[in-house]
Amino acid sequence: xxxxxxxxxxxxxxxxxxxxxxxxxxxxxxxxxxxxxxxxxxxxxxxxxxxxxxxxxxxxxxxxxxxxxxxxxxxxxxxxxxxxxxxxxxxxxxxxxxxxxxxxxxxxxxxxxxxxxxxxxxxxxxxxxxxxxxxxxxxxxxxxxxxxxxxxxxxxxxxxxxxxxxxxxxxxxxxxxxxxxxxxxxxxxxxxxxxxxxxxxxxxxxxxxxxxxxxxxxxxxxxxxxxxxxxxxxxxxxxxxxxxxxxxxxxxxxxxxxxxxxxxxxxxxxxxxxxxxxxxxxxxxxxxxxxxxxxxxxxxxxxxxxxxxxxxxxxxxxxxxxxxxxxxxxxxxxxxxxxxxxxxxxxxxxxxxxxxxxxxxxxxxxxxxxxxxxxxxxxxxxxxxxxxxxxxxxxxxxxxxxxxxxxxxxxxxxxxxx
Numbered sequence: 001x002x003x004x005x006x007x008x009x010x011x012x013x014x015x016x017x018x019x020x021x022x023x024x025x026x027x028x029x030x031x032x033x034x035x036x037x038x039x040x041x042x043x044x045x046x047x048x049x050x051x052x053x054x055x056x057x058x059x060x061x062x063x064x065x066x067x068x069x070x071x072x073x074x075x076x077x078x079x080x081x082x083x084x085x086x087x088x089x090x091x092x093x094x095x096x097x098x099x100x101x102x103x104x105x106x107x108x109x110x111x112x113x114x115x116x117x118x119x120x121x122x123x124x125x126x127x128x129x130x131x132x133x134x135x136x137x138x139x140x141x142x143x144x145x146x147x148x149x150x151x152x153x154x155x156x157x158x159x160x161x162x163x164x165x166x167x168x169x170x171x172x173x174x175x176x177x178x179x180x181x182x183x184x185x186x187x188x189x190x191x192x193x194x195x196x197x198x199x200x201x202x203x204x205x206x207x208x209x210x211x212x213x214x215x216x217x218x219x220x221x222x223x224x225x226x227x228x229x230x231x232x233x234x235x236x237x238x239x240x241x242x243x244x245x246x247x248x249x250x251x252x253x254x255x256x257x258x259x260x261x262x263x264x265x266x267x268x269x270x271x272x273x274x275x276x277x278x279x280x281x282x283x284x285x286x287x288x289x290x291x292x293x294x295x296x297x298x299x300x301x302x303x304x305x306x307x308x309x310x311x312x313x314x315x316x317x318x319x320x321x322x323x324x325x326x327x328x329x330x331x332x333x334x335x336x337x338x339x340x341x342x343x344x345x346x347x348x349x350x351x352x353x354x355x356x357x358x359x360x361x362x363x364x365x366x367x368x369x370x371x372x373x374x375x376x377x378x379x380x381x382x383x384x385x386x387x388x389x390x391x392x393x394x395x396x397x398x399x400x401x402x403x404x405x406x407x408x409x410x411x412x413x414x415x416x417x418x
Contacts, residue, residue, distance in 0.1 A: 031058050039068040045264060079378040082361070087111075115167065133178065133179045135168065178399060199389045201245070206227075217253055248262040259306055277385050304335070324358050379410050383404075
């Protein structure tokens with residue numbers, strides 16, 4: 001409510017002093033705390049909790065602080081990775097309440113790609129200037145399904161991870177694309193093996209809230225979604241200095257405090273090992289025929305607040321949010337401090353969210369430029385992490401050297417052809 005100072009001359013008049021006083025009174029502690037924040041300095045847990053719960057009046061100040069932090073870190077350029085999406089197998093032993101990707105054997109759409117299919121898609125993407133082969137797959141389906149064990153036996157591999165390793169090596173050897181696998185939980189041995197055939201690896205932490213493993217919750221009957229297990233994989237990648245992608249999934253039953261704690265868990269591991277190349281803030285989207293079909297999706301405001309707080313907690317880490325899951329307002333994510341759009345494909349759909357098509361690359365460029373940024377294509381490993389990967393001899397290093405430009409981003413299609 002606006003308070004008025006009434007003058008003796010006109011008891012109904014509202015003076016400029018009254019309006020200024022009212023505006024100052026509406027200013028919350030969030031804005032006051034942000035006033036002294038230095039771009040590039042990570043905020044505390046307490047401040048993050050305040051900011052993620054800020055009111056609409058304070059949101060512009062929170063976004064401005066996040067944008068300033070991003071501009072201090074990487075000014076003027078927003079990156080993306082031009083990719084092909086390779087759903088190596090959609091059989092999975094986990095039954096997450098939000099997932100429409102997974103299948104049981106015999107279900108319509110259940111499929112494991114053959115080597116010929118993998119290579120066909122990779123080569124088609126190569127012609128369109130793609131540099132990333134994103135491998136997504138169910139987590140160790142052979143442990144649950146005898147049908148998957150038979151498929152692997154027929155293909156000549158002992159496990160899904162052995163098959164993934166071989167397909168990464170096939171794409172690396174036969175095309176100019178660089179693999180980026182998202183295989184689920186990994187042992188130390190498998191991190192080493194996959195790092196030999198891919199410049200980066202990914203595993204979403206999603207959440208640190210164990211309560212989501214309870215009966216009827218998002219991760220009920222999902223043994224590979226135990227937060228402690230996922231943190232062990234991310235930490236082991238850090239010990240081996242493997243460039244790693246992780247992130248959180250919002251809107252699956254977690255609280256705002258859970259979101260902060262998930263981001264802090266990632267930050268803590270990065271501070272210890274320095275290997276987190278990017279943090280994805282991904283929003284749940286409801287779909288028919290999933291257990292969470294009627295769960296409300298995160299609002300635009302929730303997404304902007306979470307992205308902004310991620311940037312302020314990790315001012316010197318690449319922060320990414322998917323444009324296709326945030327249409328039609330996705331360019332507003334630039335106001336919240338992202339510096340990367342993630343993988344975008346000119347060829348393959350988003351098999352995890354097939355109802356949400358990728359933006360056309362020209363449209364993505366125009367929307368990015370409308371906010372004052374240049375859009376640049378990157379590799380599946382960020383420039384600052386390239387030296388550690390190319391320093392190792394072998395085919396992976398050779399392919400990276402051929403794909404990168406002088407800034408460590410992706411060479412243009414024309415430059416690669418020259």
